[in-house]
Amino acid sequence: MSALRFAAVFSIEQACPISSSGPAQENNASFVRRSNIMRPPWRQVFFGIVAWTATTIFAHAQSADHIFADSFEFTTKLAQPDIAIAFSDASVWTPLKARCERDLATVIEDIYAGFDWRQAAQDYGICYNVALMKGDARAPLYSKKAVAILKTLSRSFPVIAVNQNHQFLGFGDGLKKSFTLPMPPLAGAVVRVFENTAAVTQFTYTSTPQQDITQQFDKRALYPVLRISASQDGAISNSPAEYVQEVDFHISMRDDDIAAGTSYFNVLHWIGTNHPSPTYYVATNLNENNTEISAGKFSISGTTLLFNTAPIATQSLFVQYVGSDYTQTSNLMGGVESVKPDGPGYDMRAMNVGLAYGYDAVRHSPDLTAGLRKEFYTVLNQQVDWYTQAGYEGPHVYSNPIGNYYIRGYLMGTFFTAYATDTDNPRAMSGGDLKPLAHSLLMQTFNRMQAVLPDAYGPQGQYSEGTNEDMLQLFDAWKRLSPSEGVAEDLASISTWNANLVPATIHGTKPDRVTFYDGGDWDGLPAKPLVESMQAFLKYQPNHSMAPYARQYLADVGSPVAGAKADYKTGASSFPLSYLAKFTGPMYARSDWGTVAVWVSMADGLVLEDHQHRDAGHITLQRGADYLVINSGGYGITETLPSHNTLGFDDRGAGDHIVYPPGQGYWGDNAKITKYIDQGTFVYGLADIGNAYVNNDGVTNSVTRAARTLVYIRPNVVFVHDQMQVAKAAIKKIFNLNFNAPSLVQSGDVFSAAHGNSKVFMRALVPANPVPTITHLDYNDGHSNVSNYQLTTSGQTSGTFLHLFQLTDSGQATMAKSTYVASADGREQGAEVDLGTRRWIVMAATVTPPVLNTSALVYSVPQSCPCTHVITDLMASTGYQITILGGAGSTIQATSDANGLLTFQTENAATTGVQIH
Incomplete structure (x- = not known):
């Protein structure tokens, strides 16, 4: 059977920019997502189209090799489609198995937020299942490695530091040479040993949690609590611990008082009755990073580490290696704390979702013992509970059911936890709270998407790629799993977002077919086509009426896949040449579907999500591969001016109602494209943007009207008219534009800029004889490579701007x-x-x-x-x-x-x- 392979189910979206690449091969093309930094090999997982159930596959595996028959008491629920494709496609299975073999004895390190650990758990879980079904004798090893990575996800904190996987061993005292390792090393494994200098701080016990218990505990650095004692000497002793972590005390990466809007970091909580009175001492490291001890200064025999010379007093010792059951050493500061960084709660999408997915993939393995099951589902439950109370975009912290924190972390984590652990976890079983909560969250997102994202444009830039993939996966999972819940619900079939995702993606892709509309935040510019979204659409809905168009799109953007295609560019099946995404904007229009077409966009809509830019009325113009009138900002540059090609209003000293003068705010709920029609020879759109400047009270506004009319006359002329009314004559009205060129050529009231093989002319008709301010901006790592054009008027409560654009070949000398x-x-x-x-x-x-x-x-x-x-x-x-x-x-x-x-x-x-x- 023909199968599709897809790259990773998730995106490393903040510190780790992503690019996509893949060989232009038609059949069984492999897509590998890589970041632009060196990464471990755990960046690949493969998906496929599955037309048969896991039960059928597993029955086949049992008959093929009876030594694994007892493994199939349970079947996977979440991992099923991924297992099926790896089982059915040798070109997927062969390299996947090779990677599993290559890194079996390797300590898996994480680059950011736990994503590499999540990937490893997923890949080894898939390897285990496929090997099991194929009767491969290596399956038990893959199971052990998968479970080992689940231990890491459960126990480790994903600090971005070299001591990430260093496990504390003990203290030097100038006499002791021999130390016991925490577990037997894997045969042939290298045991690495590290040192630091212990630092002891005195505290006084109170019933109030003690914040800043060590120097730092967050994603950037980890100063671990090594030991707590009632005496200073005891804090750096190797004698039995007086106070045991998670029995007598807990270290919280952050505590949040939601009502007060206050956060506390690196907090010691005393739990139970065993606590010091009144003074106690906490040992941690003096230095942020540990120093490796050369291998010639110690030896390993079994579980004994023997130093040639006894480590000096106050020296803290750490080890890193893979154990005999493939468990790797851990900083042991994870659990619920591992999902708290950034947001708070960014890491939920890797640490929690990865742990749950991996749990599901090995739920039938004997290596997932009763004790480990309880450990893992307890951590998962705690993480869901924490996110419910304090996670960003959750119920209590800027709740937003369509935000990427909510979908990728809270919704995915809760859903995966509920269904991955439902054979073991009382809260995931019938009568428990997790499945009802998961369904409630899913429906909140579904209903909100129906209301404000019906036309499938996600205004959060690159983050839409991940939320698109996750929602497609959730729709598929719920369709498969809902019958067992007595509802049999196919949300994708009734989702307008789902119906429009392919057209929205196609229209947002520029004529060159290698760049995409750059609204919102993008780590790397130019923005890239949403390849992974289309691949996920085909994986989960291969028979949807839009699937043939998605395949054609992937072929057009250089990532072809097998299967029936329908060409949106020509013939009876061709798409219109323009598109409007209701509520979120933008409006797209093009001259034709060719690669040198003129392409126009105009933005408007509510500010709905993080990473969305305040850019109502913003226009961009492109001809072929040449981006001519551009968004000159970048990641995190959400403010209106100077990066966005729209209007500014400055009421400083003339009302002072605009919160971010001369730009827009977050509180307008009526900014939108109110009129749109494509008449074939031209496209007309009206963007009502005045409400985007409203004060944070949602009522007071120095801008009483701001309406932008855009008429695009095919093939290459754009008419832009702005009609404005303000509360006071002294308020400045600003027309702002960014040309993708280091300089402009002016001839009377006509300005022109050349870029690549194209040129854009702009005639400033109103006000006549303009005297603009032209400044040079740095764009996309360039220097003074953008010409920013600003024209300011004031002195009247009403006014207009009128500009005419023409996009031509670079050789054209004059404007029409x-x-x-x-x-x-x-x-x-x-x-x-x-x-x-x-x-x-x-x-x-x-x-x-x-x-x-x-x-x-x-x-x-x-x-x-x-x-x-x-x-x-x-x-x-x-x-x-x-x-x-x-x-x-x-x-x-x-x-x-x-x-x-x-x-x-x-x-x-x-x-x-x-x-x-």
């Missing part, structure tokens, strides 16, 4: 001829532009629309027709009589559409004007 046009009464203004065989006249209101038909709207036609007229901001669905002035004269009857848009043609070259009434 254009002429400013205004109605006789000043209610509408625009431009006539000469596009060769026709002239186009586009008009927009200078007053609050609609422009009423109580009096005629009259304007001249300065260039000879034939002409197409596009008049915006009129009364909706209203019949108009149009009188043609000049020549023989005539009248036309036309009706505006529901958007108040009126279009008509005048063909006579002698036409001098029109009258609309």
Whole structure:
């Protein structure tokens, strides 16, 4: 059977940028996700399309090799699709097995947040199951390694430091040479030994938790609590511990007082009744990093570590190695603490989800003993409980069911915990709270996505890739598992987000097919196509009506897969040339589906998520591979100006209501693209952005109106009109634009910038004779490589900007001829532009629309027709009589559409004007 292979189920999204690459092979193409830094080999996991159940596969395995028959008391629930593809596709299984063999005796180190440990748990879990089904005698080894990594996920804290996997051994005293290792080493394994200097601090016992118990305990550095004693000498003694971690005390990476909005870090909690009175001493390390002791200074025999010379007093000793059962040493500071960093709660998506997935993958293994099962599900339960109380985007901390913290950590973690452990964990069994909670969280996300993400544009930039994959996986898992819960629910089939994910991804991909719309945060620029989202869509929904388009898309962007395709670019199945994502924006439009097409975007919408930029009204322009009018910011540059091509309003000293002058805030709930239509020869959109500047009270606003009209005339002209009203005349109104060029060429009121093989012209029509401020910005690791254009007006409570753009080949010397046009009464203004065989006249209101038909709207036609007229901001669905002035004269009857848009043609070259009434 034909199968698809996919790269990792998760994204390292913050400190570790991701790029995608893969060979351009049509059949069984392998996709490997790598970060742009050196990584251990645990970065790959493979997915597939599964048309048969795990029970069928496992039955086959039992008959194939009876020595494994007792292993199949349980079957996997979450890992099932991944196991199936590795079992069925030799080109997947062979390299996966090779990696499992290669790193069996290796200490798996983590680069960030636990993702490498999660990956290793997943891969070894898959290796174990596939080997088991194939009757491979190495299966028990893969099981042991998988369980060993689960111990790491349960017990270790994912500090980004060299002492990550160092396990405390004891203290030197100048006499003792022999120390007992925590476990027998694996045959042939290298035992590495490290030293530090112990530091002892005195504290006084109180019932209040003691914060800052050591120098640091977070993702950047770990100063572990090595020992607590009632005496200073006892704190660095090797005698039996007076106080035992997790019995007498617990070290919390962070405590959060949600009601007070306060956090405390590195906190010692005394638990139980065994505590000092009143003074106690805490031993930790003096230095952040441990120093390795050369192998010639000690020897290993069994579980005995013998130094040639006794370590000196106050020396703390650590070891790192793989044990005889593949367990690797641990810093033993994990458990619930491992999911708390960043957010708080970023690490939930790796440490908790990885532990749960791995648990599911080996749930039928004898190596997952009763004691380990209880340890693991207890940790998982604690992590879910903590996140419920204190996790970012959870119920109590900026709750957001569509945020990446919520979906990737809280929802995924709770769902995986509930279904991975449901044969052992009382809270995951019938009558327990975890499955109802998982379903509740899933439905909260589903309902919110239906409400605000129906057209599948995720405004959080690169983080949408991960949430897309996770939601597709959850929809699939719930469809498979819900019948056992008595509901049989297929959420994907009724999800508008799911139905639109493929079209939204295709439209957001630029003509060069290697870059993507760069709204929101992206670690690396230019933004890349959402390849993993489309691969996940095909994995979980290979028979969806959009699946053939997804396959065509993957082929077009250089990541082909096998299977039926439908071409969205040509023929009866072709997609429209524009797209609007409701609520979140943006609007996309292009001239055609070719690789040198003109591509236009305009953003608007609510601020819904972290990593979303405050960019309502922002436009970008691209021709082929040449990004011409750009988002000049980068990761974390969420503020409106100067990076985004939209309007600014500065009310400092003139109201002081805008929280981030001259930019937008977070509190507007009405900013959106209110009008959109594609008429074939042109696309019209109206972005209402005034509410984006509202004060944090959600009411007060120095901007009473800000409306941006964009009319894209195919193939290469863009008309942008801004109509503004402010509370006070002194408020500054700013038109802001970023050209992807180190300098601009000016000829009168026409500015141009060349980039690559293309050029963009901009004519500034209103105000006439502009005197802009042009500054140079650094973009995407360049220096002064972007020209920022700002034009500021003030002195009136209302005003307009009018700009005309043309995107051309870089060799074109001049912009198409254009002429400013205004109605006789000043209610509408625009431009006539000469596009060769026709002239186009586009008009927009200078007053609050609609422009009423109580009096005629009259304007001249300065260039000879034939002409197409596009008049915006009129009364909706209203019949108009149009009188043609000049020549023989005539009248036309036309009706505006529901958007108040009126279009008509005048063909006579002698036409001098029109009258609309």
